[in-house]
Amino acid sequence: MASALATDFTNKIVYTDEVAEFSPEVVEEMKSHLVKYPPERKRSALIPLLFVVQRERGWIDNAGVNFLAKFLELEVTDVWETATFYSMFNLRKIGRHHIQICKTLSCKIMGEPEITEHICNKLNIHPGETTADGKFTVTLVECLGSCGTAPMMQIGFDYHEDLTTEKVDQILDSLK
């Protein structure tokens, strides 16, 4: 149920007409994606641009969606449709550190459930939630292609492999 989302931190999205503003360099970068596609098929650039917005703002927020709709001459629902289709776009505000634990077969066999349970107990949240202080978000994801070193997780853009509970403690403690 939706109420399982314990903290206010992740819950409230206020939908407004506010349009995000980006620095000139970022807008330049976005324009550099546009030139890869024919001018009448601007919307093809939506996915690369969603990644730019996510990088700049941390997640795909309301203002970012409004910006993209305007930038690519789309309706907001078109942006929403694409953004919800892909799991790597965050439609909620996420914590400073995004912990993505691989839950696919190899990792699962090699002890992913214990790792997940350990992390969730340690941070006192369920998978899919963010800690109250906004530091960590834990999600379970499909295969990250590192089966040889299972179980593994990805924090931010870094892989952490051959996990054990001790190793996890060490990693989490080292993060600020």
Added chain:
Amino acid sequence: MSELIKVTINEQDFEVEKGARLIDVCREKGFNIPSFCYYSDLALQASCRMCLVRIEKMPKLQTSCTITCTDGMIVTTQSEEIEKAQRAMSEFLLANHPLDCPVCDRGGECELQEMIFDWGDVEERFTEKKNVEPEKFLSPIVANDPQRCIVCKRCTRVCDEWMGEDAIEAGNRGVNTVIGTYGGWLNCSQCGNCIEVCPTGTLLDGVYRHETRPWELDQTITTDVYGSDGMQLSIGSRGGLVHRIVARDRYVNGLNGEFLDVKARFAHEFVNHPDRIKTPLIRYKKGGKLIPATWDEAIHFVGQKLTESGKNVGVVASPRLTNEAIFTLKRFAKEVVGTDNYAVSDRYDLSVFFDNLSAPLATHKEIRKAKTLVLIGGEPEEEQTFTAKQMRQAVRNDGAKLIIVNHTPIRLSAQASQFIHINPNSYDAFVLALTDSANDDANAKKLGIETKDLADFRQTLSETEGDTVVMFGGDLSPQAQSVLANSADAFDGTNAKVLFHPLPLYNNSVGANDLMEGKKSLSEVLKNSKALLIGGSLQEADTNLLANKDFIVVQELFETETTKYADVVLPAASFAEVDGTFTNNTGFVQRVRQAIEPVNQSKADWMITTLIAREMGADFGYNFSATMVFKAIADSVSAYEGLRYPALKDESKPVQVKHAISAKKDLSKEFDVLKSNVEKLSDEANKLTATPRVGHKLHRLTTLTSKTAQFHLLAHGNPKPENLLVSPLVQFNLDGTPRTETADAAAVGVTDRINLKVEY
């Protein structure tokens, strides 16, 4: 037309047109093929996979909705293999679909229900948990139950292709796919076409919600009372109450197919509204109160007073009335009073257009198939919604060229191949420029455009091969309209046929113009007469002319500005309570049929006028039958010659009246007026650059639409409620307390991946 090819379906040989779609061919030849996502004239989807057929030499079963017929194709539509596949598909469709048909508004006319009766298995083998999502409202009038969705995406395609709005889309992926909007709230023109095309109970009519079951309703096919497109619709009524309106018929279509707009579909609560005038009302003394009276008393009083006024009686008909009512009012003026003081209370006078008409009227089908569309002024997406839909589809599906000449960037201009953005009030200059290419520079300056724009415009027209449809709205001056209507040759192309399409504002504007031949202008009639017989209220702006009249009779549904001046108000029946005809903007005469008995003591407008006439000693010979009134119309109005009700029986083959096409006329007088108008225009003008808000005319509160509660919310900007689960109108618990559940509104609107709980 195109060449014929041979196709074998189930061992029978057929000759079909090349390029025909297989599913259409099979259905036409009587082979039943189930499908959900296929909808003719919409983009192909092939996601429901119910329409599988076996085609020889193709390795797998094929979806017949994506196959075009080729010569020698051998098709099997029924076999054990196909049935097995279809049964498997329907089992998957039910994997997440709750079997809550007894509480679902769609139950009884649900395409999924029908299909499962034929193709479903009794046993369900899925033991997994079903996706559960709470019911919610997407807008004041669109209710949504996401778990019933089978993801055929008809609604998203209709929203995009018919309305050009993209307001509703499918979010998330795989088994979690839901139909929704960003933020969970629907901001669009609220046409409700997504509800109409939904094959399940996912999108539901919020006005009709939980009112009755569809099989308990009497369906009456009739014509829309709001727009001039004459859309065919079906009134669902029970026990004298109008419960809902759906498009003409779910399977047999009138000119509009399943298309309706927000007013046609939802604004019907005025019919049974408690504010309807219940009995005749008489104001015995000026400044006094309207006092209820009996019909005999009121008619006697009216007859007496109008006889006293002699030839000073004026007659005004509203363009909302049926042809029968308008014609009877005109006969009253001519035969009973013996006066020429009769008028139509329309905002936009069509008579100059029809007097100078130099090419036939375009039908909606011809607009859809046209190659070039020219729209001068007007805003069809707000006023003639079906015309706008046909234009959008012609551009989108058939690559027609759309040229828009307007002083604001209306929403349709996004589809236009050329948008000529002129200065406000400079339409006269454009019409002049059209007929006279010598002064392009001067005219372009007045219009605030480049000279090249005019040249491009002419080039597009001259290169057109196919129909050119010229439409213009009411913002043109009468002189401009007469010149435009008379200059069909200005639009001639290489191989083109030029057609005109007027954009009047009311359901029977064209009919009123046809039947009120020789009418005078409204202000003239109001000024020249001491007593008035008014059928249907006037525009609010005109009512000040009603002061200081000796005697005013008004036939009306509700108390309005006009009835404040009335000495007698007679309760008229609404469009759902009368038999009659409307003439739409393409000249189609279409039937209005009685769905319910007249509410309270109301009577049909033509009957009221006939009663007054009888009181004054004239017999129209109608025998109180609408058929006889229409026969009288057909006998005396040349455009309607020979028509009878039985000839108008079939909505899918509407009858067009014969509007006279005049030869090229000498319009030098009009040209002089145009030229002097254009000279008065200043070169410097501020262009309007803001695109008008969606629904700024559609959602306006009028006497009729204000009676539907939901329109008040729409007119005030469609505010999103705190809690989407509860209806935007107040809902109550059984103990009488208002419902105030606190759902997590944001989570309901957007269920993203992060939210998905994983079960161990």
